[in-house]
Amino acid sequence: MSSLREAQKQLTRDTIIDRALELFTHKGYAATTIDEIAAAAGTTRVTFYAYYPTRSDLMKDFMARVNTVLDRANGPDSASTAADLVDVVCSGELPGILAWLESRAALWPVFRPYLDVLDEAAAVDREVRTLVEGWHEEVISDLVRGMELAGRFPEETRHIRGTLAFTQLDYVATLWTRRKMEPNREHALEVLADAWFHLLCDER
Numbered sequence: 001m002s003s004l005r006e007a008q009k010q011l012t013r014d015t016i017i018d019r020a021l022e023l024f025t026h027k028g029y030a031a032t033t034i035d036e037i038a039a040a041a042g043t044t045r046v047t048f049y050a051y052y053p054t055r056s057d058l059m060k061d062f063m064a065r066v067n068t069v070l071d072r073a074n075g076p077d078s079a080s081t082a083a084d085l086v087d088v089v090c091s092g093e094l095p096g097i098l099a100w101l102e103s104r105a106a107l108w109p110v111f112r113p114y115l116d117v118l119d120e121a122a123a124v125d126r127e128v129r130t131l132v133e134g135w136h137e138e139v140i141s142d143l144v145r146g147m148e149l150a151g152r153f154p155e156e157t158r159h160i161r162g163t164l165a166f167t168q169l170d171y172v173a174t175l176w177t178r179r180k181m182e183p184n185r186e187h188a189l190e191v192l193a194d195a196w197f198h199l200l201c202d203e204r
Contacts, residue, residue, distance in 0.1 A: 009051075012041070012043065012047070012051065013051055013061070015041045015042065015043075016037060016038075016041045016043070016048060016051060016052070016058075017058070017061055017062070017065065018041075019037055019040035019041040020032070020037045020040075020041075020058060021062070021113060021114065021117065022040070023036055023037055023040060024117040024120070024121075025113055025116070025117065028120065029117055029120040029121045029124065030120075030124055034048055034049075034055075054127075055121070055125065055128075056125060056127040056128055056131070059117075059118055059121050059125075059128045059131060060131065062114045062117060062118055063114070063118065063131060063132075063135060065111070065114055066111045066114050066115060066118075066135075067080050069107055069110050069111040070082060070104070070107065070111060071084070072138070080135070080138050081138065081141070081142055081145075082139070082142055084100065085100065085139075085142045085143070085146070086142050086145045086146045086149070087146070088100045088146065089142070089143055089145075089146025089147060089150070089200050089201070090145075090146040090147075090149040090150045091150075092150055092152065092197075092200070092201035092202075093201075094193060094194070094197045094201075097193045097196050097197055097200075097201070098189065098190065098193035101169070101189050101192055101193050101196070102189055104169075105173070105176070105185060105189055108173055108176060108177050109177070112173060112174075112177035113177070116174075116177070118131070118132050119132065136166060136170075139166050140159065140162040140163050140166050141162070142162075143161070143162035143165055143166065143200060144158045144159055144161075144162045146200065147161065147162070147200060150201075152200075152201065152203060153203060161199050161200055162200070164199055165195070165196050165199050165200055168192055168195055168196070169192065169196075172188050172189075172192055175188075176188070
């Protein structure tokens, strides 16, 4: 019985998240009300708050979905980490970097809508901004860790290198998913991979 109850709870949670994503995407984060989300999910305001006492709690589940899609697991320091990204940077080979970027680009349609909403929410909610900035730092830390394991570059330059690499990736992904422009994805990823290689791997 308890397993059935848990399954029902998860179904309700998933439905709320799915309907919230649709509303946030079409109406905007600030313009969407809790009552609208609850009604779209076929539930009530009371039930919504039972699952998500604040909007920030809902955004935490958005981030959890992003981490699940990207196979980012909790690390020993409680930060999420992507072991394959660390390995790719540590190996320092251009084909491996390109393959990793291509694998993530294939997932953009799945997880970028959540990140777009999170970015919008971060602009008006300090708690969400802290959550998003922390997630950015986790990805940057994976890049730094890869350079550390390879013994590559002076320690004092690794974080800025990781920050620049992450910013490049985020920019290309945003252009692609929001359709502000239509870069050729294959060419964009090749240029991005080359930039990552020189930033993170090439010490010449």
